[in-house]
Amino acid sequence: MGMDKQQILDFVDKFADKMAEHKQELTEYDQHIGDGDHGINMARGMAAVEEKKPAFQDKDIGDILKTVGMTLVSTVGGASGPLYGTAFMKAGMAAKGKEELTDDDLIAVFDAMIGGIQTRGKAQQGEKTMLDAIIPAADAFKAAVAEGKDTQQALEEADKKAWEGVEYTKTIRATKGRASYLGERSIGFQDPGASSISYMIDALTEASGKPVGESEATDTVGIVIVSHSPKIAEGVLDLALEMAPNARIAATGGLSDGSIGTDLTAVRKAIDTVMSPAGVIVLIDLGSAYMSSEMAVEMSDHPELIHIVDAPLLEGALFAAVESSVGNDIDRIMEVMRKSKIEPKF
Ligand code: ADP
Ligand code: MG
Numbered sequence: 001m002g003m004d005k006q007q008i009l010d011f012v013d014k015f016a017d018k019m020a021e022h023k024q025e026l027t028e029y030d031q032h033i034g035d036g037d038h039g040i041n042m043a044r045g046m047a048a049v050e051e052k053k054p055a056f057q058d059k060d061i062g063d064i065l066k067t068v069g070m071t072l073v074s075t076v077g078g079a080s081g082p083l084y085g086t087a088f089m090k091a092g093m094a095a096k097g098k099e100e101l102t103d104d105d106l107i108a109v110f111d112a113m114i115g116g117i118q119t120r121g122k123a124q125q126g127e128k129t130m131l132d133a134i135i136p137a138a139d140a141f142k143a144a145v146a147e148g149k150d151t152q153q154a155l156e157e158a159d160k161k162a163w164e165g166v167e168y169t170k171t172i173r174a175t176k177g178r179a180s181y182l183g184e185r186s187i188g189f190q191d192p193g194a195s196s197i198s199y200m201i202d203a204l205t206e207a208s209g210k211p212v213g214e215s216e217a218t219d220t221v222g223i224v225i226v227s228h229s230p231k232i233a234e235g236v237l238d239l240a241l242e243m244a245p246n247a248r249i250a251a252t253g254g255l256s257d258g259s260i261g262t263d264l265t266a267v268r269k270a271i272d273t274v275m276s277p278a279g280v281i282v283l284i285d286l287g288s289a290y291m292s293s294e295m296a297v298e299m300s301d302h303p304e305l306i307h308i309v310d311a312p313l314l315e316g317a318l319f320a321a322v323e324s325s326v327g328n329d330i331d332r333i334m335e336v337m338r339k340s341k342i343e344p345k346f
Contacts, residue, residue, distance in 0.1 A: 222274025
C-alpha cells in the first residue's frame, strides 16, 4: 500500500514523458481559450525537471517534490509555473523527510497540492481551472482508500474523476486566468490546466503499479527490437505479433527525425514499456545498435534484468515472442534464440 521513493521518481519521469507527448494537444486546448502556450510551458518545465534528476534522485520524497516545484517555478512562464510550482513545493512539505508515502500521506500530498493551487490562484472549484480535475480526483482517492481499496485501485478511481472533471470544464465559463477574458465564449472548450493535471494523475496511477520484482511469478519476459530502420522495427514487430499476439514486445528504429540510426531515448522507452520481473531481452540489427542498447541498460533502474542477445533480428524476435508468450523463462528463451542462428532454413 502507498508508494515508495522509486515509484515517486517513476511518476516524475512519466509525467515528464506525458507532457512531451501531449505538448501539442495541450497547446491546442490553450489556443481555444488562452494564449496557446500551456503544452509548451509544461513540456519545457518537466524537461528541466528531468535534467535536474541527478541532483534529486538520491534525496527523500519531500526534497524530490520540492525540487520539482522549484524547477517548475523557475522555468515555466505563464500561470501554470507558479501554480504547479506551488503545488509541488507544498506537496514536498507534506512529504518532508519521507522515503515512502502511505495512503494517508498521499491524501496529505493531494490536499497540499490543492491548497497550494488555491493559495496562489485564489480560485474555487467550478471556475474552469486545474482545480476542477484535482479536487474530484483527491475526493475519489480519499473515498476509495476509506473503502479499503489498494493504492492503485484508488488512484484509478481518482484518475477517472479527474478526466470527468475535464469534461465538466467544457460545460462551464472561465472566471479565473486568461480564459476568463472570453467569458461565455469559453464554454464548449476543455480547460488546458485541468487536462495537464489529469495527465499528471495518469502518471501517478501508472507509477503506483507493483514495483518490478514484487509482481506475480506469471509475468512473461519482455522483448525489445532495436533496428536502425523504423520500417524494419515495425515489420519485425508485426510478424512477431502475428505469431504471438500476446507477446510483451516493443520495437524501436531510426532517429527521432525518422532517419536511419538508433536513438537512446527511444530504446530506453521501449525497454520501460515491456519491463518485467521475468527479464527483458533486447535484440539488435547491427553492431552499432549495441551501443545505444548497452547505454540504455546501464541507465535503466533494473540493468540486471535486461539481456542483449546476439541472435538474428527476425528469427530471434519470432522465437522470443513465441517462447515468452507461453511463459518460458529467460534462460530457456535465450537458449532457443541462440540456436535460431544455426538452425538451417531448408
Ligand atoms: P497562462 O494562462 O498564463 O498562459 P498556462 O497556459 O500555462 O498559463 O496555464 C493555463 C491554465 O492555468 C489554465 O488552463 C488553468 O487551468 C490554470 N489557471 C489559470 N489561472 C488559474 C487560477 N487563478 N487558479 C487555478 N488555475 C488557474
Ligand atoms: Mg496559456
